[in-house]
Amino acid sequence: MQRLLLLGDEAIAQGALDAGLSGIYAYPGTPSTEITEFVQHSKQAFHDNVHCTWSANEKTAMESALGMSYAGKRAMVCMKHVGLNVAADPFINSAITGANGGLMIVAADDPSMHSSQNEQDSRFFGKFAMIPILEPANQQEAYDMAYVGFDFSERFKIPVMLRLTTRLAHSRAGVVRKPVRKMNEGNFPEDLRQFVLLPAIARKRYRNLLKLQDLFDQESEISSFNKYIDGPDKSLGIIVCGLAYNYLLENYQDRIVPYPVLKIGQYPLPKKLIGKLMDECREILVLEDGYPVVEESLKGLLGRGVTIKGRLDGTVPRDGELNPNIVAVALGMEDTFGLPVPSLMVNRPPSLCSGCPHIDSFKALNEVLADLPKGRVFSDIGCYTLGALKPYEAINSCVDMGASITMAKGAADAGLIPSVAVIGDSTFTHSGMTGLLDAVNDKSHVTVFILDNGTTAMTGGQESPAFGRIESICKGLGVEEGHIHVLKPLKKYHEENVRIINEELAYPGVSVIIPRRECIVAVDKRIRDKFKTKQNA
Amino acid sequence: MKRDIILAGVGGQGILSIAAIIGYAALEQGLFLKQSEVHGMSQRGGDVQSNLRISDKGIASDLIPFGKADLIIAVEPLEALRYLPYLSHDGWVITSIRPFLNIPEYPDMEKVMEEVRKLPHYVALDADEIAKEVATAKAANIVILGAASPFLDMNYEKLEDAIRFTFRKKGDEVIAKNLEALKAGRKFADDHMNS
Numbered sequence: 001m002q003r004l005l006l007l008g009d010e011a012i013a014q015g016a017l018d019a020g021l022s023g024i025y026a027y028p029g030t031p032s033t034e035i036t037e038f039v040q041h042s043k044q045a046f047h048d049n050v051h052c053t054w055s056a057n058e059k060t061a062m063e064s065a066l067g068m069s070y071a072g073k074r075a076m077v078c079m080k081h082v083g084l085n086v087a088a089d090p091f092i093n094s095a096i097t098g099a100n101g102g103l104m105i106v107a108a109d110d111p112s113m114h115s116s117q118n119e120q121d122s123r124f125f126g127k128f129a130m131i132p133i134l135e136p137a138n139q140q141e142a143y144d145m146a147y148v149g150f151d152f153s154e155r156f157k158i159p160v161m162l163r164l165t166t167r168l169a170h171s172r173a174g175v176v177r178k179p180v181r182k183m184n185e186g187n188f189p190e191d192l193r194q195f196v197l198l199p200a201i202a203r204k205r206y207r208n209l210l211k212l213q214d215l216f217d218q219e220s221e222i223s224s225f226n227k228y229i230d231g232p233d234k235s236l237g238i239i240v241c242g243l244a245y246n247y248l249l250e251n252y253q254d255r256i257v258p259y260p261v262l263k264i265g266q267y268p269l270p271k272k273l274i275g276k277l278m279d280e281c282r283e284i285l286v287l288e289d290g291y292p293v294v295e296e297s298l299k300g301l302l303g304r305g306v307t308i309k310g311r312l313d314g315t316v317p318r319d320g321e322l323n324p325n326i327v328a329v330a331l332g333m334e335d336t337f338g339l340p341v342p343s344l345m346v347n348r349p350p351s352l353c354s355g356c357p358h359i360d361s362f363k364a365l366n367e368v369l370a371d372l373p374k375g376r377v378f379s380d381i382g383c384y385t386l387g388a389l390k391p392y393e394a395i396n397s398c399v400d401m402g403a404s405i406t407m408a409k410g411a412a413d414a415g416l417i418p419s420v421a422v423i424g425d426s427t428f429t430h431s432g433m434t435g436l437l438d439a440v441n442d443k444s445h446v447t448v449f450i451l452d453n454g455t456t457a458m459t460g461g462q463e464s465p466a467f468g469r470i471e472s473i474c475k476g477l478g479v480e481e482g483h484i485h486v487l488k489p490l491k492k493y494h495e496e497n498v499r500i501i502n503e504e505l506a507y508p509g510v511s512v513i514i515p516r517r518e519c520i521v522a523v524d525k526r527i528r529d530k531f532k533t534k535q536n537a
Numbered sequence: 538m539k540r541d542i543i544l545a546g547v548g549g550q551g552i553l554s555i556a557a558i559i560g561y562a563a564l565e566q567g568l569f570l571k572q573s574e575v576h577g578m579s580q581r582g583g584d585v586q587s588n589l590r591i592s593d594k595g596i597a598s599d600l601i602p603f604g605k606a607d608l609i610i611a612v613e614p615l616e617a618l619r620y621l622p623y624l625s626h627d628g629w630v631i632t633s634i635r636p637f638l639n640i641p642e643y644p645d646m647e648k649v650m651e652e653v654r655k656l657p658h659y660v661a662l663d664a665d666e667i668a669k670e671v672a673t674a675k676a677a678n679i680v681i682l683g684a685a686s687p688f689l690d691m692n693y694e695k696l697e698d699a700i701r702f703t704f705r706k707k708g709d710e711v712i713a714k715n716l717e718a719l720k721a722g723r724k725f726a727d728d729h730m731n732s
Contacts (some may be wrong), residue, residue: 005564007574030577115577171573171588171599172560243599250598324602336604338624342652344644345619348547350583351639383581390641459577 003174008164009176010127011139012078012106013038014189015146016399020181022073022101023051025061026460027430029080030115031169032108036078037462048183054456056338056465057401058083062090062105069103072187074150080105080180081122086401086431088125094159095129097198098206100189101136102150108169111290111321115166117318117381117400121291123267126161130209132216133161133267134225135242139173141225141265147178152219157213157290165289167321168243213268220273225265233258236283239274240264244287247327269294278306285330286310289322357453357517360489362387362394364497364515365420368505376416378407382424383457383519395422402431407445409439412458418505421448426456429466433473439510440478447504447511448472451489453519459520471525483507489515538568538690541601542589543620545638546612548580552680554703555610556587558682562691562699563591573599581616582639610685612664612678613637615650621656630656631685631726633664633677660684660726667721676718683722687730693723 006014006365013035016024026036039052055061058079068075079087084107091105103286107122126133134149136142145162153160159262195200220226238257240248248257262277264270278298284306286295289425295310309315316322329335352359361384364388369376379385379395380403387394397407408421423432428450437445450470456462466473474484483504487497497515504511542559544552556572563570574589588601603622610632612619617632624630632653636646653661664677664685672679679700686696697716704712 003564005560005570034576114575167573167599170576171571171598173571173596174564174569246598247600248597250602253597323600324598336602337622338604338606338620338626338628339656341621344619344648344652345615346640346642346644348579348582348584348615348640351546354583367715386581458581460580 003176005172006139006143006175007034007141007170007172007353008136008168009034009108010038012146012162012164013042013141014177015143016074016076016104016150016176017042017044017050018047018180019102019147019150020074020149020183021045021050021076022183023052023065023068024076024078025055025065026078027057027061027083028456028462029056029058029083029108030459031110031166031255032078032080032083032106033462034169035076035106037460044478045520052437054462054465057181058087062087065103065105066090066094066097066099069099069101069197070189072101074102074103075091076106077147077289079107079108080116081107081120082117082228084125090130091125093197095131095209096202097195097391098134098157098205098208099159100157100187102153104146104149104153106164109163109165109290109531111165112197119290121293122161123293124138124291126163126267128294129159129161130213130441131159131161133163134230135163135265135267136168137245137263137265138168138241139171139175142168143175143177145225145265150342156215158209158212163242165243165321167289170236197353199535215266217271220266220268220270223270226270226273226278227263229257229261229263231257231261233261234260234281235283237262237277237284238533239277239284239286239298241288241294243289244322244327247322247324248287249333250324251328251333262529264294269297274298281306283307283309287316287327287330288321312452328454332379349389350386351381351389353520355520356383357489357515357519358384358387358451359392360491360494360517361451361515362392364489364494364501366394367498368501369420371505372418376411377420378404378411379422380404380427381458383453384422384424384428384451387422399433401427402435405435405439405446405448408448409435409442409444412444412446413442417445419446420505421446422455423448423449423450423456423486425452425466425470426464427471427472429464433477435511436479436510437477443509445508447501447507447513450512450514452514452516453522454516455519455522457519457521461519463527470514478511479512483509483511485511485513487513489517539592539594540590540608540690541606542591542608542610542732543601543606543623544587544589544610545616545620547616548582548585549641550612552585552612555678555682558696558703559589559591559689559691561702562695563700566691568593569596571596573597578632582667584619584622586616588725599716608685608688612681614653614661615644618649618652626657628658629688630659631681631688632659632661633681634661635663635665635677640641654701655676656665660729662722662725662729664722667725668718671721672714672718678716679715679718680722680725683724684726686719687726
């Protein structure tokens with residue numbers, strides 16, 4: 001059988017396409033970006049006219065996917081774990097409304113924070129919403145779960161979450177495809193009031209969701225993604241979730257695991273299977289990538305009864321992603337190691353590219369602020385966050401998408417004047433616009449830098465929803481035209497840029513400064529693509 | 538047959554191309570493969586690595602355990618040293634000796650090379666220089682691949698085929714240059730294996 005070599009992310013995309021997907025909605029975010037990009041580059045998706053353009057943020061993506069589900073078609077929405085925070089309102093309520101066409105929410109978590117601000121575990125969110133969660137152990141399961149998840153969603157008229165972590169998202173392996181299914185014809189929801197969450201209806205819908213819980217429990221007991229694999233040595237029982245299963249097997253190559261193992265790939269947790277394991281084994285070890293979600297629920301508040309080992313008792317480190325060595329140690333095996341890292345080793349953190357326009361922006365900003373006490377520049381998430389590092393050390397905060405403008409406003413309200421915000425073009429339309437409106441309405445003394453490099457750079461150069469619209473958005477939100485300045489962040493304009501920034505810092509109201517120059521990586525790519533087209537012509 | 542390989546370099550140096558070529562050759566031989574990559578923030582000039590696992594049997598973990606890598610293939614010497622905890626006791630390090638200087642406190646190059654020379658099994662070469670001589674500077678990563686080729690337990694011709702496939706859209710000249718780069722790397726390794 002032909003195997004396709006796919007990233008976990010790509011396997012999800014292919015599984016969804018083969019299941020008759022009509023639309024994918026997302027805002028780029030590591031490690032989830034490649035799901036949508038795969039659909040964007042898929043001939044199959046192009047041929048079938050599958051919707052796949054980027055959304056402005058995760059909330060708009062989630063709502064659009066819900067709308068597509070309302071209209072009877074299969075929709076997928078993808079985000080990184082913190083993106084789910086942005087989409088939380090429609091996400092939680094989509095469990096109350098229920099789905100019509102199959103609806104799948106993919107949350108890609110990032111334990112160890114390779115490219116993130118925290119390592120929150122989306123399984124908590126799935127449980128919070130009271131919807132079923134699928135968690136693949138490998139690329140094939142990622143494909144299979146995306147494929148069958150839509151059937152599940154339509155059978156119970158409920159959104160389904162698919163949760164994975166960075167290592168699976170960004171690791172390739174062979175995947176075998178299933179038959180391609182046709183897209184749904186559109187149809188209206190059976191009950192047209194189902195999506196009207198007025199209190200009286202919402203109460204009814206919520207009771208419906210509560211009633212479904214027993215059915216979800218039953219499904220988990222018989223799911224092929226939850227497997228009880230017996231073993232002769234009952235001194236230990238192992239509950240292993242998602243990708244952690246591979247790390248377990250890595251430690252038992254060419255032999256079977258001596259202990260009974262319960263492999264979890266579908267939630268809510270299968271109570272009967274867990275009960276069986278706990279009855280038969282003296283101790284339980286829980287291996288899960290992310291928070292101790294399963295471990296905590298088994299332990300309960302007091303932790304009495306069967307001994308549960310995992311992240312909470314130190315058998316497994318409390319934070320960070322799992323790996324085969326951590327699992328070996330948890331199993332009481334001898335750890336393995338190669339040679340030590342030589343003492344001369346230094347870190348090589350990511351840095352702004354040579355020729356990056358942000359460098360010129362930070363140099364100008366630093367010069368203007370040089371004589372003031374440090375600590376008045378609020379920023380958020382994008383390549384420009386690297387401005388926090390040496391040699392620039394130009395920004396003082398990075399909390400969440402859009403927080404630059406609102407935190408600068410709050411600090412200005414507290415009397416920190418001048419107060420500066422540094423945000424990127426794509427982040428501005430993701431979550432900065434509403435904050436700017438607050439600042440305008442309050443006539444806050446803030447200077448907002450919208451660093452416009454024309455792309456969503458950090459995640460690999462996706463098109464920016466802000467492209468060509470920033471000045472008109474700012475004007476539309478009420479920023480005075482005389483206080484919107486477009487600068488060219490280049491060395492030769494440095495003096496002029498410094499002068500304009502100085503003037504605007506003194507202005508006791510909202511100023512917007514837009515240093516505009518194309519991302520250097522995007523320029524490079526554009527030239528290469530042009531060359532390629534020329535050659536192929 | 539099993540090869541666990543750590544590929545190391547700095548974001549943008551082309552380690553994923555090396556992985557893709559080895560991966561293609563492995564698949565063509567019906568081998569199993571898992572390859573974990575780094576995407577996102579680190580790609581901006583940070584240290585990047587890829588875990589490439591090839592086997593004639595199914596592969597469990599996407600990550601190579603510490604002390605189990607058969608090979609470290611690095612396009613930058615400091616990055617070769619960064620992943621030594623993964624190297625097995627009889628494993629080989631194949632590395633370029635050309636530093637990528639994008640950090641202010643890069644250690645003294647002579648000391649870095651001292652550490653490389655301490656390794657039990659290594660091939661160290663100036664891939665940029667060799668690439669410039671036989672092809673173009675851009676083919677430095679292919680020179681490194683050539684130098685690693687004796688250790689891959691793979692037919693050399695299969696790697697050539699994989700290069701032809703990988704660069705198929707770039708024309709015959711690019712393919713020819715990369716094949717030259719591969720050959721030059723291979724020759725260097727054959728002449729300079731330290732043990």
